[in-house]
Amino acid sequence: MSNVTSELPEDHYVNEAPFDPKAIEKLTPEQEAVYLASQTRLMWWKFKKHKLAVFCGIFLLLMYLMAAFAEFLAPYNLEAKNSKYIYAPPQSVHLFHEGEFVGPFVYDYKKELDLKTFQRVYVEDTSKIIPLRFFCSGDQYHFWGMIPADNHLMCADINNPVFLLGSDRLGRDLLSRIIYGARISLTIGLIGIMISFVLGIVIGGLAGYYGGWVDLVVQRLIEVIQSLPTLPLWLVLAAIMPANWSPILIYFGITVILGLIDWTGLARAVRSKLLALREEDYVLAARLMGASPARIIGLHLVPGFMSHLIASATITIPTMILGETALSFLGLGLRSPTVSWGVLLNEAQNINVVAITPWLILPVVPVILVILAFNFFGDGLRDAADPYG
Amino acid sequence: MLGYILKRFLYMIPTLVLTSMLVFFLIELPPGDYFESYVNELIAAGETIDPKQIEFLRAEYGFDRPVWEHYWIWATGMLVGDFGYSFEYELPVREVIGDRLIFTIIVTFFTIIFTWLIAFPIGIYSATHQYSWGDYGLTFLGLLGLATPNFLLALIMMYLANQWFGTAIGGLMDPEFVDKPFSFAKFMSVMEHLWIPVIVIGTSGTAAMIRRVRANLLDELRKPYVTTARAKGVPEFKGLMKYPFRMSLNFFIADIGSVLPQVISGAEIVAIVLSLETTGPLLIQALQSQDMYLAGSFLMLLAFLTVIGVLISDIALGFLDPRIRLQGGVSR
Numbered sequence: 001m002s003n004v005t006s007e008l009p010e011d012h013y014v015n016e017a018p019f020d021p022k023a024i025e026k027l028t029p030e031q032e033a034v035y036l037a038s039q040t041r042l043m044w045w046k047f048k049k050h051k052l053a054v055f056c057g058i059f060l061l062l063m064y065l066m067a068a069f070a071e072f073l074a075p076y077n078l079e080a081k082n083s084k085y086i087y088a089p090p091q092s093v094h095l096f097h098e099g100e101f102v103g104p105f106v107y108d109y110k111k112e113l114d115l116k117t118f119q120r121v122y123v124e125d126t127s128k129i130i131p132l133r134f135f136c137s138g139d140q141y142h143f144w145g146m147i148p149a150d151n152h153l154m155c156a157d158i159n160n161p162v163f164l165l166g167s168d169r170l171g172r173d174l175l176s177r178i179i180y181g182a183r184i185s186l187t188i189g190l191i192g193i194m195i196s197f198v199l200g201i202v203i204g205g206l207a208g209y210y211g212g213w214v215d216l217v218v219q220r221l222i223e224v225i226q227s228l229p230t231l232p233l234w235l236v237l238a239a240i241m242p243a244n245w246s247p248i249l250i251y252f253g254i255t256v257i258l259g260l261i262d263w264t265g266l267a268r269a270v271r272s273k274l275l276a277l278r279e280e281d282y283v284l285a286a287r288l289m290g291a292s293p294a295r296i297i298g299l300h301l302v303p304g305f306m307s308h309l310i311a312s313a314t315i316t317i318p319t320m321i322l323g324e325t326a327l328s329f330l331g332l333g334l335r336s337p338t339v340s341w342g343v344l345l346n347e348a349q350n351i352n353v354v355a356i357t358p359w360l361i362l363p364v365v366p367v368i369l370v371i372l373a374f375n376f377f378g379d380g381l382r383d384a385a386d387p388y389g
Numbered sequence: 390m391l392g393y394i395l396k397r398f399l400y401m402i403p404t405l406v407l408t409s410m411l412v413f414f415l416i417e418l419p420p421g422d423y424f425e426s427y428v429n430e431l432i433a434a435g436e437t438i439d440p441k442q443i444e445f446l447r448a449e450y451g452f453d454r455p456v457w458e459h460y461w462i463w464a465t466g467m468l469v470g471d472f473g474y475s476f477e478y479e480l481p482v483r484e485v486i487g488d489r490l491i492f493t494i495i496v497t498f499f500t501i502i503f504t505w506l507i508a509f510p511i512g513i514y515s516a517t518h519q520y521s522w523g524d525y526g527l528t529f530l531g532l533l534g535l536a537t538p539n540f541l542l543a544l545i546m547m548y549l550a551n552q553w554f555g556t557a558i559g560g561l562m563d564p565e566f567v568d569k570p571f572s573f574a575k576f577m578s579v580m581e582h583l584w585i586p587v588i589v590i591g592t593s594g595t596a597a598m599i600r601r602v603r604a605n606l607l608d609e610l611r612k613p614y615v616t617t618a619r620a621k622g623v624p625e626f627k628g629l630m631k632y633p634f635r636m637s638l639n640f641f642i643a644d645i646g647s648v649l650p651q652v653i654s655g656a657e658i659v660a661i662v663l664s665l666e667t668t669g670p671l672l673i674q675a676l677q678s679q680d681m682y683l684a685g686s687f688l689m690l691l692a693f694l695t696v697i698g699v700l701i702s703d704i705a706l707g708f709l710d711p712r713i714r715l716q717g718g719v720s721r
Binding site for chain 1: 403404406407408411412416418468502532533535536537538539540544545547548550551570650651653654655658661662672673676677684687690691692695699
């Protein structure tokens, strides 16, 4: 028998390479990268896939940068008035004058009096061009309230001002005011969300961790706050603020108001997560080792779903921005000389504005864009917060 | 079922008591009261007022008593339908509010109907055509409605309505019908004016609604029974409507309660811009002049409406889904 087998040629293939029992479990370098990647890295990869969210994130970043460098980017100072140009309509930027390239410029205004309505009418004077200058000296300002400077990204002659987005009832440049307004409008949501975040985690955390009557009281409280319509509630709270407060105080007052009402949703999320997580073994272990409830909640439980919380908080920022806009529009929020997009829209309160000086409602454009961007950005974050899904 | 409804009714009581406390606390917060500002105003205008009248009003409404007693008088008064006295209008609050509350309810009702009419077809379309251009486009349109501040949309719509249809600007009816008893002509006039606020208020809620219809329907459509139905040759439309759609409706009924505060909240600011005869403008005015009974009772009534809304949605859910009935409640 034995010599028969040895004579037969091999009728099946045998791999010459040494045998490795773990060959199947070996990972390709790409797979290995995925398996070894940290949680944050996985989230980042997932977030990057959401192209729209990335785009919106970049847009928001640019908007915040714009707010930070408002003094430089705005062609004029916030309160620079020009009594000769009241309610001047927006000018369009041209590149060619009579078929000849002259670089970016605008045509001068020509003022006429409409003898029927006795209104000032501005017409484009196509014979006179005002070239735009860049990186030039203009209005004096203190950058961030400290460094004196007069550099602007764009300006025109002192005698022939340029109003790319028109001017308001005091002849102030709307573009500059919108750029400055971004400071308040963009930060109010962030500070408000921080307040509601802290409140939500603390109150929701207590309710979820202790359960029992604490939970019952918190639940009722949340129900009560949610059953009151938000806007009237804001109005009541805003009406409480004394009229003689300084603009800064009012600004903080408004953020506190927005935060005070917004925390309920977050508290609910924290509570339900904690109710599920507090039965886990590692919580018991921590408790047996003598960790205080604050430590268990703050160090062991909350980080487990922090990314999720941040994502859902991002989605409520638009509500806050809209809230500020609405309050200021009604004259119950911020008041001039503070400038936010809501305060600017306060000028557009009646229908005459839409009919006669429609450019005064332009501050609504950044409001819409920022809110849309926050929505998509928040969507992307929410998807990324659960990288295994 | 009866036991469940009863239990739900009992749950309302602590909520309403807490709400009334919160509201009272809020309207008591500003320093001073209406009488102080009122007397100051009169003195500034060079007029005199009988201090006895002020004293009488103060005593009548408990302003001279400790806060708790004051609250007690207000809260128990509401139980028997006495909402207090509006100092500015010199009328009982009930008479000031009456009509306006009805109009608020009308506007709210039609807005919710409008939201549903828009959101359902779009939501269904988006779910069945997921990731298509139509899905993206319609979702974006909905978000645009969400992102545009209501008051501005109201202004623009008002302008357009005036330009295109010649509808009188602002208000809920033509001027000649104000303060007239209800009639068919008045009703028609209200209908003619109603669509602007309804569209304006509706746009902000529609986006959220579309997303939720879409998400819930998508969850159902992924389930195996849908595949089975399709494999067995059930027509696409029937396979969509018969079970998946009906299953996804649960969320929507649970949602009725939370829709109400949103819509009322949105309605207030629009009402101010459009000068509708609803509660919004009155509330702001009352807040600014510290006419506390008017403001407080308003807030209370609005809160009451929403609590009722939650109650209705819970009862409806109890009918639809026995599991909820047995567990004793649904958490939104």
